[in-house]
Amino acid sequence: MAGIGTIGVIGGGQLARMMVGPAVQLGIELRVLSEAPDASAAIATTAIGDHRDPAAVLAFARGVDAVTFDHEHVPQAVLELLLAEGIPVRPGPSALRFAQDKLAMRSRLTELGLPVPDWAAVADAREVEAFLREHGDVAVLKTPTGGYDGKGVRIVRSADDAADWLARGGPLLIEELVPFRRELAQSVARRPSGQTAFWPLVESIQREGVCAEVIAPAPASSGRESAVAAEIAVAVAEGLDVTGVLAVELFETDDERILVNELAMRPHNSGHWSIEGSTTSQFEQHLRAVLDLPLGDTAVLAPWTVMVNVLGGPADGDLARPRARALGEHPDVAVHLYGKTPRPGRKIGHVTALGAELDDVAYRARAAAAAFD
């Protein structure tokens, strides 16, 4: 028989790949539109095409119960076309807009009264200088669209630092350089019919703008901080009408405030720990939410879960040996590989460890990831 519900995922990266297991489990048919036949989600790839091509996306989406995403790069016009054809898009274009355009996101979160860094839209050197003067002569400049993993973000100390991006035309987002103690992330899932479910607040450790490690729950977080983070994430999901999983990246400031940094409207690297660490993983939850099925329990299965990304991989490109080493030396660590060719800095997998003592759990996860260096 066919699946009990069919979901079309646009984009064949590791996020689509990690939806395969839960889809198989729940009897959902997963169809993936990939850029190339050797995508990470190759096993579920049913069409090859460009996510910017309206005809390719429409042909892919016909007959599914809902369309969702591996990334946020599908143009608004393509999304609107799907809606016009009566195909449910989750999250919908009106929500995705705020994940695609950081200026729109900052503006909307400010309207909703949610805590964000000081920010402004700047279009010329004069506006950049004015913002810098008011914020201690340093700020973070971001391109409103197209940035990820540290790309499209830079620290500026003068208008000169912004000159090349300003020359491209169009407004940029400028923000205060938040004096933060650490980065946190709060994930929540929301169904079209309104139910929400959030996981524990986690700490996300970035290196060179890329997520390196996630600790669940965030160590030494007060109950108040966790409650504030969950309230913020639910408010964003409801205020922006997000459906599916939403990850809210947060700053914990030196003066103990929580500020919203970025949004991701899909399963997110900061939630990979939930595959082993929670009763319901972010990938299963995303599928449930996208089909408007009841959401699963988000309790943790161990006091601590640590996820460490496998970045780059071995210089000789041979993953068989480090995989055998990781499995052999760390039989209690879950190893995930994404079917990607190793390349410096590339996210090619992750590992997850669980346990009662954070030091021990973090050590095991880091050691297993290091087997791939």
Place this chain on the structure above:
Amino acid sequence: MAGIGTIGVIGGGQLARMMVGPAVQLGIELRVLSEAPDASAAIATTAIGDHRDPAAVLAFARGVDAVTFDHEHVPQAVLELLLAEGIPVRPGPSALRFAQDKLAMRSRLTELGLPVPDWAAVADAREVEAFLREHGDVAVLKTPTGGYDGKGVRIVRSADDAADWLARGGPLLIEELVPFRRELAQSVARRPSGQTAFWPLVESIQREGVCAEVIAPAPASSGRESAVAAEIAVAVAEGLDVTGVLAVELFETDDERILVNELAMRPHNSGHWSIEGSTTSQFEQHLRAVLDLPLGDTAVLAPWTVMVNVLGGPADGDLARPRARALGEHPDVAVHLYGKTPRPGRKIGHVTALGAELDDVAYRARAAAAAFD
């Protein structure tokens, strides 16, 4: 890039289906030979063909690193052909023979000194009568090959009860009707290079010859009983040179002995609990063992795990409503569906609950499964 290791699975049922998630996780390419395009493991089906057809199986198996199985029905001649072509077959034909032929199994276990019910090979009414006389005028008669889920097994009290099977020719297996208190199952995985790893002993509750529930670990089992069961399973795996997962079905007799009932040389219904309940599931472990990768940790993640099969399904054949009900009423129970059309008595899925109190865990699992009635 291609998979880091390629496994070919012969048979596209739910066991192959449940290998998909772990294969994706570990970066293994899984290829499945299914009987039909709508098999349970359709997502990984790369060829359609009959597992008894040497040409079809050989064409499928060329280029994989190892062949394994969703069932034990591949003829010895076909298996030997694969070996002759240099394709690793795990478990190999010399081991699988003992899962295919119950007379051969009983004979070999007896040679190994392992505890089995009293048994004999019988070919005529006189031999049946002789066995019955020595065993209280009741016995269990089994066809040596082709039986599963209660088929090919019957209780006999006279040679007349055996007449139709005897008329087919060929010896039958006759066994004492073991006065057993309950049924247990012990799973173990074994690599070609010799490493073994076993899960806790579990209790398996059968209804009408079909597994209905599994409780892990087996309640009220002594440490001695668990150790004996593990020793038996490891001895069978080593004595029969099994590679991959081996499930040993056991009787716990009224006088507290453990006797081997049946063997399954593949992941088995009695091990489905391990998907959520153990650090390494039987499906991931099977893939590791088949590729001769280091085996994973088999610790439990909660004091109790209960798996209940979903048998039959709703009379109207619509699984969407009971699935939504099960997910909604039991957000902490894992629901697995096999992509099969409901039919009375058919295994179409299972559910698994975990927790600290057995009564509560069993209640939740049974209630979630009952949503599909």
